[in-house]
Amino acid sequence: MLLVGNQFLWWIFLIGSILRCQSARILGVFPMTGRSHYILESALMKTLADAGHDVTIVSPYAENYVPRNGSYREILLTGFLEAYAEKRKAINLFDSPRLNAIKAIYLVNKIGLTLTQNTLAHENVQKLIESKEKFDAVIVGQFMNDALKGLAHYFGGHLILFSSVGSSTWVNHLVGNPSLPSYTPEILMSFPAKMTYSQRFRNTLFNTAFNIIQILIFHPKQNEILHKYVPNSTDLDDALYNVSLVLLNSHESVSYPSSTVPCMVHIGGFHIKPLNTLPQSLQDYLDNSVNGAIYFSLGSNVNSKDMPADKKNAFLNVFKRLKLNVLWKYEEDSLEDWPKNIKTAEWFPQQEILAHPNVKLFITHGGYSSTIEAVFYGIPVIAIPIYGDQKMNAVYAETGNFGLSLNWHDITEENLYSRIQEIVNVPKYKENAKKRSQLMRDREIHPMDRAIYWIEYVIKYDGAYHLRVASLELSWFQYYLLDVYGLIFLFIFVICLVLRKLFVLLFCRKRNALQKLKVK
Structure with a gap:
């Protein structure tokens, strides 16, 4: 009966896909080397293929995915992961000095320019450009890579942006979305929505500096890259402001409410998948954690093994004092004299662990995907931001009372222990995490279905120009x-x-x- 039921559901899915939209040719351009980005982006593209579309994805990762219905072609950015690994060897993010906001703008722009040029100059991308194929839509991962947006015009497709975070200055101006610095904290500033006068003043200065730098320095360089590698390309200004749709990996349960114009769609939590069975050793470990368990992971881009000795010892000494068991994503074999209540591995099935009823706390770097997963499963967090948007996510967890923030440079044994004790013993954190879990789950439609619907909508209505706001003119x-x-x-x-x-x-x-x- 179960098999028959599954076949029935599969046929409904197939028929629904055919009725919803005819097969479209969709190109996804996602050059980011961070696996956390790729997990999100590939989940979207795979589902589009399963819905019957002809999907091509440009990325540094190879999976050879076989869709249930449509087609899925990978154009591999060979050498990207190897080059990234070499750079990571030379950089220890734990030892990075604290950057002020202006230096952060410069650094992010520099990374964006290098990544964009390397992508368009790559031989496999050049072969795609020379093929002069046509696509109905081109989806670009939004990260300081404006020249890539010109590919939509070149391939004759409608431009769709995927933002791995919510609305921000980086994307708002492209679709005319209001972004007043009085109530819209900049990602790199890490302020709460209700800012003090000093914070509003600094937020406004940053917003002004950012826009001036983009217009006078960054955009001209991106325009040069576009014209250098894409023949007969449109001007960057024309490409930038011709966005048909923005998919925002955000939701009110994990970010500050913000204004959005009609072509901006929130799909936060879209990557949450049905749970797999935990490996038996992990299942037994968590089942036997009668006092509860802590899950500790700093994400896919930061390695715990690179921690300075003083910080590592602080964690070890704190965990030794706890009655709770600890799962720690640690990239080397743990030492023999480590506390017996710690279990390490290079990789853990994160969602399945967070879904276990004995997990009481998630110590995280505050990455957006990890924050979304923690909220979805109702687990309070201690956020230890390292870089990027993580500080903003940590501030939101603290202001939302479903977690606490701890600056990496300020970690000591005592303040780490006190935060763990507060999260575990004060009921409000778990209660607020559960409330936010309800908010995230209580949706009129699954966020992945919403994403697919709007992509198909844009193709069906020839770019959906009726959604454009007049401010773009x-x-x-x-x-x-x-x-x-x-x-x-x-x-x-x-x-x-x-x-x-x-x-x-x-x-x-x-x-x-x-x-x-x-x-x-």
């Missing part, structure tokens, strides 16, 4: 009403000038009259 001074305010201030200035003249004239007449009276 305005110049920057019109958008900020400088021409209107300028005229108003000019009018006020003229009125003040006239009143001053009248006042001077009347005052002079009165003074002359008084002088004449004195003479008499």
